[in-house]
Every structure is written in C-alpha cells, then in structure tokens.
Amino acid sequence: MDLLQFVLNFKGTPPWLNATALTALTDRWRPETHSFHLPLGEMSITLEDIAMITGLPIEGRALTGKVRSNGWRQRVAALVGVESEPWTDETRKDPRPSGVLFSWIQRHFRRCPKDASPLVVERFARAYLWNLLTQVVFPDGTGDTASWMFLDPLRDWDVKWS
Template structure:
C-alpha cells in the first residue's frame, strides 16, 4: 500500500479502506510516541482450573466436537512478537499487513490449529435485549431471574463472569442437572477460547443461543475470525 505524508503521516494514501488508521497503534509507532504496554490475557489457567468435564456430561461435550479447545490455550511472553503482530493487524480488513503482503487467518487455519470441524452454515448471532438475555440465562442455565439480573447488572451489560459460570456449573453437577451443567461448561470453554474478550473475566450471554440444542452445536457456531 502506498503512503503519502500529505494525507496522513505514515498512513494510507486512500483512507476509504483503513478508516480507523488514525487511531491505530502504527500511528504512535510512526510518530515515536510512547505506547501503553501490551497486556496479554490468557485464559489457559481458567480452563485448566475447571479441568475436563465430569464423566456424566463428557459424552455431550465430546458430541459437540468442541473438546479440542480444552487443550488449545498457549501462554507466551514474547512481547516483541506480540507487538509486531499488533502493529500489523487491521480490523477493517481482518488481515495482517506484512512486508510479504496481506496475510489473513482462514477457516482452514482454525481447523488445522484448533482441530475443529468447519461444517454447516455460518451462524450470525442476533443482538440481544437485556430481558432476552435474562430469560436465556433462566431457561438454559437454570438460574433465577433475580440471579440473572444481578449478574448482568454487576457486569454492566449482556455479560456474565467466567467465575460465576464456574460456580453454577459446580452446583448443577452436584444437583445432577447434567444438561444445564453441559451448557455451563461449554459456555465457559467458549468464553476462554474462541470468544475471549479484552475484559479477561466475562463472556457474552449471546453465545448461549448456540448451546440451546446441544445436538446441533457444531453446526450453530460461527468460527469466523
């Protein structure tokens, strides 16, 4: 891509594609400004602390074909490597702009690295209203409406804490409510891996929709990058 100093110092000559370049970390690199230190959030310890699913739900978890995610977390302390990739990633194109050209993460990469099947149609999660999120937590995780509202209120949005999910998972296992326990285990697993976010503590309630019918989970989740 060509750069023109009269358009934006160090930026693209055509701003119609990389519309958010002015706020990109590359701008700070170009001008020599101090940058905030990168924070690596890894949920590997959270996944390992919960461990493998209890025997009673192991069949359901394996049946979704998501169990390879249990062992997919990788910890790395190479700040230089992380910085290099962050500086070359552009959200608008979902690709890395490298000296050799643009590099994009494909579904084949996801399948090869995470050992997940890429089958079925891509699923788009529909936006949730708070009342819908609360009802979903009540119906699928067997919590009270009061508990659901208290948790989403504490998270200030359509999120629940991973610790909260771990706690109710253990309670459902103790009570023998295996379907709900399976959903809680898988929601925690997805929140720590495929759908991890910058909060490092929360998972979005919307992903529960994909766990409504566990027989079709592998067809209902969109493994997009």
C-alpha cells in the same frame, strides 16, 4: 454440535496467551494484504488453518442472528438452570449488562454431581461450552465476562455451527 475436538484442546482450562508473541504478530499484520509480513516472507492464515489449529468446525450454519437483550437473565436461567443475580444498585449503572462473570459460572458449575439427571448433565455441559467459547473464541474487552448471547446457540445440540 461437533465441538469435541475443540473442547479436547483445553482439558478444563483455556490456553495461556503469550502477550509478547501476540504483540509481535500484531505489529507484523498488514491489513491491506490480510497477511503477516515476517522476516522470512509473507504468511497468510486461511480459515482452514484456523479450523486445523483450533478444532472448530467450518462447515455448518454461520453463528449469526438477532441479539435481544430484554430478559437475558431469564434465558440464561432457562438454559443452565440458575439465574444470575440482578443488578440492584440504583445509583450506578450495571457494569455487566451483557453477561455474567466467569467466576459465577465456575461457582455454580465447577463439578457436575455424579448422580445428576440427564437434564442437569445437559445444563452443566452447556455452561462449560459457554464458558469455553466466551473465554477463547469470543472474549470481551473486560476479560472476565461471559456474554449471554453466546449461550443462545447452545440451546439445540443438533445444530452444527460454523
């Protein structure tokens, strides 16, 4: 999937985010020019800059598509081999209708067994990439949920995503 360089940036843990630096950059962002206005001048970040910094590929199919939420738990089970627990409290709305907790992924996929079959290794690799992509590239507002919709593109290992 051409994600090796991206994965090697993290070696098992997502990067620590410096909230002060992010706030400073956010304060200096000018949407009308799509650039940062810094004391030393104006700075623009290009797509190529992002590719070089993150190791994410910028050539390939764009990561777009239709989102079908019906049956997402079954699709998760088909791709990683474990179905997430359904929401059973009928008095309250499901707080995680769009994915699973990162702790769920870590509980089920912390360590791949040494004598695992190729299918099991593939499922663990898929769960690892899903966890990494949803924590680093596509985080949600809760900060603790891996959205199921970013697991679907990991179905086919031969597709090069941009």
